[in-house]
Amino acid sequence: MAATPTSFAEAGTAGTEAAGQAAPAFSPLYQQIKTLILQSLEAGEWKPGEAIPSEMDLAARFRVSQGTVRKAIDELAAENLVVRRQGKGTYVATHSEQHVRYRFLKLMPDSGDQASEGPADRAILECKRVRAPADVARALGLRTGDAVMQVRRVLSFGGVPTILEDIWLPGSSFKGLTAHQMAAYKGPTYAMFEVEFGVRTVRAEEKIRALAADRAQATHLKVAPGTPLLSVERVAFTYNDQPVELRRGLYRTDTHHYRNELS
């Protein structure tokens, strides 16, 4: 009944390749299923927050056992692409109703209460369409001079300006972005990207440095020029490791700290 562990649809390299040099490994069935589900996810077959079909349904659809589908979904859940809820179903992950409000913001107030200091106040300083400088273009996988949206803003916690950041977004995906959208949306910016532009951020990489605030930066953050700040350069990705955002943030670390867990 079930397909034996040979090839499967257009999934990865399974079975034996003919004239290919260096036999391209072996792809287990559940990996192929995972790839297929991922493709449906990318194609938008199920929207963020929606339930995907039950394990039984997917098992029938792909003609494999429930256990195999289960293992595929396990991996997707481990990567935060879907969320399992016992008794209800498996849902496409979203930044909207995230268990913790800010999934990618690791800046924590020094005094206990995680991000329970309430949502940040957002002040949008700029929101304009510009031509991508070389470094921005490189990070976003564009060509220098391509259109990008640039947003500059300050986030304040409890009235204290704490984060100054520049955000660059591919012009093609974020055509009608306005300062009002950036300011008015309730919830994480990444949630707005999902709702307003259908852009789903899945993963990010950060490079962190320490640097001294220049005059302009100091003014925005209301600190003395020369104050050491945390410089956080983040590239965010959708599926397939495609970059969709470059964000350069400056964090004040006199009342907050960047928290990381190693294992």
Add this chain to the structure above:
Amino acid sequence: MAATPTSFAEAGTAGTEAAGQAAPAFSPLYQQIKTLILQSLEAGEWKPGEAIPSEMDLAARFRVSQGTVRKAIDELAAENLVVRRQGKGTYVATHSEQHVRYRFLKLMPDSGDQASEGPADRAILECKRVRAPADVARALGLRTGDAVMQVRRVLSFGGVPTILEDIWLPGSSFKGLTAHQMAAYKGPTYAMFEVEFGVRTVRAEEKIRALAADRAQATHLKVAPGTPLLSVERVAFTYNDQPVELRRGLYRTDTHHYRNELS
């Protein structure tokens, strides 16, 4: 034959508790098995780098199916406590022959090659027994004034001093620690802790800030006083979330950066 999913040895809360308020949830069999394996790990039944019994053996020992043992080990592997090697066995994780040299050091050279810039040169500035200040004691779960070992050192990459750090270790566990040990050991310091003191670091938490180098710090790192540096405060833990090290590092970020992945 196999034990039905009720209680199990001294493992977590399974089955129904009697007069306990708020029924203490339900603990699946594989979680209980995981706990048992963990206890053997803690007890040192198998040393770092050694193989633990095969899944079949463990299944027989605990009178459960291989699949259940498998799921328990899966979680231990996900937490980097053990390493699976197909065709060979499952091994107790170690810092010695880690696939990547430094598991907890996220500082990367700006120019590509990960930590392939060779091992750091270690200069030990101090290595002494002191009484724990209040903050150090708190972080290590000791009482103020308890004996701790303090090590101060500078790590250089390619001749450039890059990291200045203070390390505090509980005096009870690290009795005979010498500067020579800190300097001479080939490989990660955490590997030396395993070999020389039987202390196995499993997890760590970091708080990161930006600050300006004072005169002494600037001298050690050969930068101008006031240069912004990354301040990384790390608490490392063994099993059971027991703290075994406090480390305060200052990183130069003119040639390196702290790299982090978010998902």
Add this chain to the structure above:
DNA sequence: CAGTGGTCTAGACCACTGG
């Protein structure tokens, strides 16, 4: 070749959710 972890199946039953 035997032994290990890795995959896959089929079926039973449990815990949780909602109508």
Add this chain to the structure above:
DNA sequence: CAGTGGTCTAGACCACTGC
């Protein structure tokens, strides 16, 4: 109550390692 994810089993076979 039916439907969902979660656990557990038993057994078959595969891929990899080392002798």
